[in-house]
Each structure stands twice: as C-alpha cells, then as structure tokens.
Amino acid sequence: MPVTLRDVAQKAGVSAMTVSRVVNGSSGVDAETQRRVEEAILALHYIPNRLARSLVSQQTKTIGLIVPDVVNPFFAPVVRGAETTARKAGYRVLLCNSEGDLRLEREYIEDLVSHRVEGLLLAPAGDHSRLALLPLLKGGFPLVLLDRAVPETDCDIVISDNVAGAKKLTEHLIAVGHRRIAHFTDSDDVSTGRDRLEGYRQGLATSGIPASDDLIFPTTTDRMGGYRAAQLMLELDPLPTAIFTVNNMTALGAMQALRERGISVPEDIGLVCFDDVEHLAVLSPFLTVVDQPGETFGSLGAQLLFERISGKAGNRSRRIVLQADLIVRKSCCVNTGVPAR
Amino acid sequence: MPVTLRDVAQKAGVSAMTVSRVVNGSSGVDAETQRRVEEAILALHYIPNRLARSLVSQQTKTIGLIVPDVVNPFFAPVVRGAETTARKAGYRVLLCNSEGDLRLEREYIEDLVSHRVEGLLLAPAGDHSRLALLPLLKGGFPLVLLDRAVPETDCDIVISDNVAGAKKLTEHLIAVGHRRIAHFTDSDDVSTGRDRLEGYRQGLATSGIPASDDLIFPTTTDRMGGYRAAQLMLELDPLPTAIFTVNNMTALGAMQALRERGISVPEDIGLVCFDDVEHLAVLSPFLTVVDQPGETFGSLGAQLLFERISGKAGNRSRRIVLQADLIVRKSCCVNTGVPAR
DNA sequence: TTGTAAGCGTTATCAC
DNA sequence: GTGATAACGCTTACAA
Numbered sequence: 001m002p003v004t005l006r007d008v009a010q011k012a013g014v015s016a017m018t019v020s021r022v023v024n025g026s027s028g029v030d031a032e033t034q035r036r037v038e039e040a041i042l043a044l045h046y047i048p049n050r051l052a053r054s055l056v057s058q059q060t061k062t063i064g065l066i067v068p069d070v071v072n073p074f075f076a077p078v079v080r081g082a083e084t085t086a087r088k089a090g091y092r093v094l095l096c097n098s099e100g101d102l103r104l105e106r107e108y109i110e111d112l113v114s115h116r117v118e119g120l121l122l123a124p125a126g127d128h129s130r131l132a133l134l135p136l137l138k139g140g141f142p143l144v145l146l147d148r149a150v151p152e153t154d155c156d157i158v159i160s161d162n163v164a165g166a167k168k169l170t171e172h173l174i175a176v177g178h179r180r181i182a183h184f185t186d187s188d189d190v191s192t193g194r195d196r197l198e199g200y201r202q203g204l205a206t207s208g209i210p211a212s213d214d215l216i217f218p219t220t221t222d223r224m225g226g227y228r229a230a231q232l233m234l235e236l237d238p239l240p241t242a243i244f245t246v247n248n249m250t251a252l253g254a255m256q257a258l259r260e261r262g263i264s265v266p267e268d269i270g271l272v273c274f275d276d277v278e279h280l281a282v283l284s285p286f287l288t289v290v291d292q293p294g295e296t297f298g299s300l301g302a303q304l305l306f307e308r309i310s311g312k313a314g315n316r317s318r319r320i321v322l323q324a325d326l327i328v329r330k331s332c333c334v335n336t337g338v339p340a341r
Numbered sequence: 342m343p344v345t346l347r348d349v350a351q352k353a354g355v356s357a358m359t360v361s362r363v364v365n366g367s368s369g370v371d372a373e374t375q376r377r378v379e380e381a382i383l384a385l386h387y388i389p390n391r392l393a394r395s396l397v398s399q400q401t402k403t404i405g406l407i408v409p410d411v412v413n414p415f416f417a418p419v420v421r422g423a424e425t426t427a428r429k430a431g432y433r434v435l436l437c438n439s440e441g442d443l444r445l446e447r448e449y450i451e452d453l454v455s456h457r458v459e460g461l462l463l464a465p466a467g468d469h470s471r472l473a474l475l476p477l478l479k480g481g482f483p484l485v486l487l488d489r490a491v492p493e494t495d496c497d498i499v500i501s502d503n504v505a506g507a508k509k510l511t512e513h514l515i516a517v518g519h520r521r522i523a524h525f526t527d528s529d530d531v532s533t534g535r536d537r538l539e540g541y542r543q544g545l546a547t548s549g550i551p552a553s554d555d556l557i558f559p560t561t562t563d564r565m566g567g568y569r570a571a572q573l574m575l576e577l578d579p580l581p582t583a584i585f586t587v588n589n590m591t592a593l594g595a596m597q598a599l600r601e602r603g604i605s606v607p608e609d610i611g612l613v614c615f616d617d618v619e620h621l622a623v624l625s626p627f628l629t630v631v632d633q634p635g636e637t638f639g640s641l642g643a644q645l646l647f648e649r650i651s652g653k654a655g656n657r658s659r660r661i662v663l664q665a666d667l668i669v670r671k672s673c674c675v676n677t678g679v680p681a682r
Numbered sequence: 683t684t685g686t687a688a689g690c691g692t693t694a695t696c697a698c
Numbered sequence: 699g700t701g702a703t704a705a706c707g708c709t710t711a712c713a714a
Contacts, residue, residue, distance in 0.1 A: 005692065014700075016692080016701085028699060030700085045480065052396055052691035055393055055396060057694095057706085070411055070420065071417040076412040079411065079438075080438070083438065097421070110388060114391040115392070116343070277620060345707055345708085355684080358685060361709065374684085389708080394709075399690075
C-alpha cells in the first residue's frame, strides 16, 4: 500500500538506484534527473522505509532507553537529556517504561534488541536486572547503566554519589538539632537504596548516634510506599523528629500521611529526601533535598553510549560519579529549631 | 554480527523455514525437531530480527504517540493509558516529545511513518499541525487526535469539553464573589486555549460581567509563560481578584510570580486552572481545577486507533468528548470571601 | 513433516 | 551518470 522506491522510479522514468541516490543526497546525479525524481517523490508523498534501509545497512540509528518511571520528576529530565544528545548524534530514542518491574524490563530489552537498537541506556529495575543484562554484555552489546548500579555487572555507568549525598543530608539534620531520625529505604534490591541507607548510617555514626533498626522502614519508592511507611512510623513512641526518605515520591507519600494526622512539616517534624520535586519547589521553598542533575545523567549516559557504539570506548568500562548537591530549604526546622515534642 | 535464523538452522541441522516455524509456534513440526531447534536458539541466544519480519509481513505491531511534553502531569497519564492499552493489544508504542514545536512534530511524524508504525496517536502542537497531517489523512492512515482539535481536519479524536469546563471554573469564581477575573490564555493556535477562553467569556456573560481584553493575557503554556503573564498582570491597577490560567504549568508559573511579590493564594488572590498538578495536590489541597482524566484520553485514543487499524471503524470519524470535572479546593477564597483589596 | 523459491524495500557493487 | 544484480533476515506459497 505505501509508496516505494520503485513507484517513484517508475513515475520519474529512472531506476530504483537513481531514486535511492537522490534520497540519500549522493553526488553524481544529473541535475535534470534529480529534479524529475524529486518531483515524483513529492507528488507521490514518498517516505523511505527505514526497516528496509536498516536491514541492508545494518544500522538502525536508534538506541533504547528504559527507565522505571517516565513520570517521576527525576527521570523525566533524564529522558530529555538522553533524547537531546541522541538527536544531535542523529539517533532516535525508543523510550520504555519498566515500571520497576523485572519481567516488563526483560520484555522491553528483548524487544529493543529485536528492533536492533544499536545500544541501550538503562536505569535498571534492580539487582536482578543482571540476568537480563548478562547475555548482552557477553555479546559485547553497547550498554550504559543510569542512576543505579548492578552488582557484579561490569559496564559503563553514570551514577550519583549516593553515600555522600545521604550522609550530607543526615548530617544536616543532625546539625540542625535532630537526633532521632527515621529513614524510609528502598527494597534491598536497588543500589541507590542501599547506598543511601549506608550514607544515613555513616551520617549518624559521625555524630556517635546509634542507628536503630526501629527507625529504618523498607518500602517501595512510589508515593504509596512513602505513605505506608509513614503510617508505620507514626506508631512509634516517641516519634522521630525527622524523616529522611530514599526519594521524592516517598517523601510526598509521607507528607500525605503526616497531613492526614495533622502533623505538619517542618513545624512538627523534619523531612528531607533524595531527588527534587520539580514543580513543587517553585511553589513553596519547601523540601530540603539532594538534587540530582537528571538531564546530565541522560546526556552523559548517551555520550558514553555513542562512544561505545562507535568503538571509541576501549575495553575498560567507565564509571561516572556525579556529585550530589544539597539544597537546603525549609523542611527540617532550620528556622524553628527542633520541634517541641 | 548478530545471530540469524540461518545460524540457528545450521546449528540445528534443519532449514531456515523450520526454525521460523518453531519461533512462530506454528504447528506441524516434529517434537524432536522442535526440541533440537529450541536448543540451538537458546545456545545461540537467538533473537529474531523484527525489521526483517516486519518488512515481509508488512506489520510492525507498533503505533506512534506524540505528545507536546511527557513531563507535564497531564500528558504523563495519557502516555501510560495509551501504552497499557496498546500492550494488551500486542502493540508497542513509539513515544515522541514534540515540545509543542511544529518542526519537531513534523520530523517525528515522518520518522514514525518511516518506521512504518501502523497508526498514530497525536496530541498536536497546534492548528498548524494540519499541514503535516493532511498527507496522512489523504492516504487513509490511521490517526487519532488527543486533547486538541485541529480545524478542518476530519479524523477520530478524544477531547475534553473545554468550553463547559472553563465556563464552570469561571462561574465558580463568580459564585464565590469574584468579578474581576484575569485569564491567562494560550497562543491562538491551539484549540484548547481557544475553547477555554470561550468558556471564560461565556461564564462571565452568564453573570452579565463584561469581558475586558485588558484581563486576557496570551502566553505560552509552560511555567515561564505563566510567570511572565503574571508579571504583566501585576501592573494592572486595580489588580484582578482572581486568575484563571489555561493549564497547570501556567498556574505554577503564576504562583511563582505572585510569591515573589509577596502575594499569596488564596488569601490575596484567587487562582484556578485546567489540569491538575498530580503530586502537588497531595501535599496541600490547593488549586481549584478542572481535572482531565489523562489515562482515559490515552486508553480511549488507543482503542479508537486499533479499531481504525483493524478496519472496524467505518468511514466516518468519531469524536469522543469527555466531561470536564471541577475539583474545588482552596485556591479561590471560598473560605475567606473576596479578598480585601 | 520439511525444504525450496521468491520477494518484502532498500542499498553496495560493479558494470555500462 | 545510470542501471542491473545481489543481498540484508525473514515469511508466504508451494513442492517434496
């Protein structure tokens, strides 16, 4: 049904090859012929079939990008950064949402390989993503991990200094007067969660505050997870004076639970987290956070990937660790001191 | 470099066709042969080349989805809805971000057609998207518009009742006591903007309030647009007592500008808008809005598209108009009455 | 049950 | 300058 090269060729009274040359801007085509061909292309609304083209050229000029959640204010800029960089390099991005689900992630990886993407940018669902990655790595498939490390998986990666960031956040809370600090952490399966927990522990240790397991709440990193963890936490007596949540959505969920109990931040309890909540920060200079440069993750990741694809990368895998910047706002009683309770 | 059907065939000591049959689960393959082939597939990590497959079958099992901004809290659920529905129908979604830019949108459309997507779900950048759509429509290409109509472009569409929603919003402001209501509107090029402006006018008219052009501020629908419009508005004397912005991002930008001037919502000025701000609403029951069911847009749109693709849709184009629900919260002085100024 | 031949729409190669 | 031919990896149609 769609118009092919041959249709154009016929209409222009030339061979398919000539049309191909015109389409690809090759030199060595008579000006008059070129004009006729271009006319035919326009008249027929010819659009080249990239499938066929890729099949012969063995180049799809496409990379895959899998993130756990496009909607998350952290990953959205990651996507944008990757897309912009890719576009500049003449590449398209196939974007997939794994929803943090290993099965879905695996499906998507197969799908992308099947589409013959030339490389893959992946913010893995968790440590168990390893199984899906192993065959790729063995085959020397260009792969760059984003944001999350996968144990015993040696490949290029762009990552934050999560331990340092979490430590800073914790130390900040302590500096402001908190000593009883709850931590909402990820399932044990995700490197960022582990590292931030570690940073939390180190932060406490520096001040000689014992880390109590009662104050550590493993949960999921979505809003619901934060909500549930907060509900559990609220049964503690005495309550912690501050919470450090593993990411932005968790912090929002926690806020929600706190609000429902009439507990306000920062007056009654301090709250800090990793990742900013883009639009929210505009409204009220509110949550104290470790802000991660999402766009940089995306563009650096894409750069690494293109170096890999073009073979300029060498054998050793590269590891880029981005600094985690503390953004101090009002959510931890900086102004009011430690809450009364 | 990658493993092909023939490699598998050779390894299994059969013909390519037999491997193809096994891969596609066709019946009529000897159990023992099948076992051998499957073994070879696993051993070689064979993954079929979908490009080749699509080339011959003329089916890519893929649709395109173009939205102006994946990050926008309205479009994010649209994407999710479309993806979920597509996945259930055995289709993949190629997601593109037009950034509301006509050139980019056009590029993406070509790209998707070139990829031979079987249909396109499009939230158009504006009225001028028409030029890019015309050839598609002429060719009978399956196309469903989302959220925004394009004048003189007859095709399937899922859309909100923007006029009614905007009218409700305006009437609500009036009911609460406002009479001097500013409206931040989109560029004239986008149907949603026009319709909401129309609803605003109708809302005023119902109460016999004259619509003054001085109170209407055309701007862009991102945060910056809202910010700038608010700055202009702040030069009015007397100030309006309430603002109705065309969408969520514009409202956020307006908030930002107001905050910087020490004007608070809803104490000093009322603020309402179209679209909710997902995460924000959790924190503070805040903005009064017309909430649009993003997920429904996506899934209904996908459904329409699949009916089109499978030829079940008939010749006439369908138009689904979703009701726009008012969510009344605290942003328009409901509790405090009309502000003093 | 299995294999052979042709072709999907394009491009690389080498003649003319 | 231009065109015939083969090939990319796969499936459809038919033959064995």
